Amino acid sequence: MQVTIQFFGHYSDLYPEPLPLTVPDEATVGEVVALLTERDPRLSRIGTHCRFAIDAEYARLEDRVPPDSLMAVLPPMSGG
DSSP states (O other), X not given: OEEXXXXXXXXXXHOOSOEEEEOOTTOBHHXXXXXXXXXXXXXXXXXXXXXXXXXXXXXXXXXXXXXTOEEEEEOOOOOO
């Protein structure tokens, strides 16, 4: 199935445009994260340092990713 990954924060420097990604049917957020880190080792810390959202709703690593959804990668942020 197809999903789109949108990176925020400093990860958007690596991927400024949304990334289309083919993943197995009924993949979890954690499985998508594993595919991303296999594809690009620079993303190796996202599973432990980032939060995720699916179609604008926060998601946990064990949550399923629906087909044709938008998954956001949200690194820790600070500032004011």
